[in-house]
Amino acid sequence: xxxxxxxxxxxxxxxxxxxxxxxxxxxxxxxxxxxxxxxxxxxxxxxxxxxxxxxxxxxxxxxxxxxxxxxxxxxxxxxxxxxxxxxxxxxxxxxxxxxxxxxxxxxxxxxxxx
Amino acid sequence: xxxxxxxxxxxxxxxxxxxxxxxxxxxxxxxxxxxxxxxxxxxxxxxxxxxxxxxxxxxxxxxxxxxxxxxxxxxxxxxxxxxxxxxxxxxxxxxxxxxxxxxxxxxxxxxxx
Numbered sequence: 001x002x003x004x005x006x007x008x009x010x011x012x013x014x015x016x017x018x019x020x021x022x023x024x025x026x027x028x029x030x031x032x033x034x035x036x037x038x039x040x041x042x043x044x045x046x047x048x049x050x051x052x053x054x055x056x057x058x059x060x061x062x063x064x065x066x067x068x069x070x071x072x073x074x075x076x077x078x079x080x081x082x083x084x085x086x087x088x089x090x091x092x093x094x095x096x097x098x099x100x101x102x103x104x105x106x107x108x109x110x111x112x113x114x
Numbered sequence: 115x116x117x118x119x120x121x122x123x124x125x126x127x128x129x130x131x132x133x134x135x136x137x138x139x140x141x142x143x144x145x146x147x148x149x150x151x152x153x154x155x156x157x158x159x160x161x162x163x164x165x166x167x168x169x170x171x172x173x174x175x176x177x178x179x180x181x182x183x184x185x186x187x188x189x190x191x192x193x194x195x196x197x198x199x200x201x202x203x204x205x206x207x208x209x210x211x212x213x214x215x216x217x218x219x220x221x222x223x224x225x226x227x
Contacts (some may be wrong), residue, residue: 032213042119042219043205073134090157099161101170102216104157 002027004093006105013081014113017067021076021108033074034092035065038107044090050074051096061085086112120206120219127226129166132194135222137206138187147216148181148191152202163189196226 003026013019025031026083032051036044048059055067074091091105119138127133140144156163161171166183178197183189185223193200203223207216 034215036218039221043207043220044216045218046215049215096213102157106156 002031002093002095004091004103004105004107005008006089006091006108007051008108010109010111011029011036012113013110015083018026019078019081019085020078020111021089021110023074023076023105025072025074025091025093027093027095028042029031029096030067030069033065033067034094034095035059035063035074035076036090036092036104037061038088038090040087047084054087081110081112083112083114118206118208118217118219120204120222122222123220124223125225127196127224129197129226130172130195131226132192133196133226134199134225135191135204135206135224137189137191137219139189139206139208140217141187143210143217145211146183147190147209148189148203149205149207149218151205151221158213160191178206193224196224200224202210203227 005024007022033045034049037047038044047063048057048065050057050067058064063078065074067074088107088109090107093103121136144165147162150158158219160173161181162169177191181191203221205218205221208220209216
């Protein structure tokens, strides 16, 4: 069965430090991949997406993600975290080709300390 | 564009009462989705519409839940009768194409006491 895994439930980083959030998926073929961010009391906001082509994709708010087919991963990165990045981050996956349901990961909560 | 608009933001109701949640999608978006978010179960897709037609309602928990989309700019999710286990945040999202990412509303936090 298709699945998406975010192994880290909670991550704490210092402001200014680099960040990497992990996402692994299990699908038969390369799916469409997304990262969303959810601030407290808000809905999810799309950060970036990957369909095909360049495996390093740039998103909003200074985030980027790299698709690695061999590892079935789509990790989210940011070189320098700001306090305003504290939020919950969701990886999402959709099998390519025709309509399929989006599968969201369970989320990673990011805490940023001074 | 004002984005996806949901109302109310918060709803507190007594068990057994009818609850109606409302959503206005982004103009031109052909897809509309209703999600429920809880700590225990995360994000669950309840139902989605394409061009105002319900396509997949397999996520609707039971007959107490119903959803309608009478036109391209409005959708409702109704719970009748409500139960405490329905307490959650309900999100509406819309999309030009379901494979191109969603725009979520700010959600309705429902508390059933």
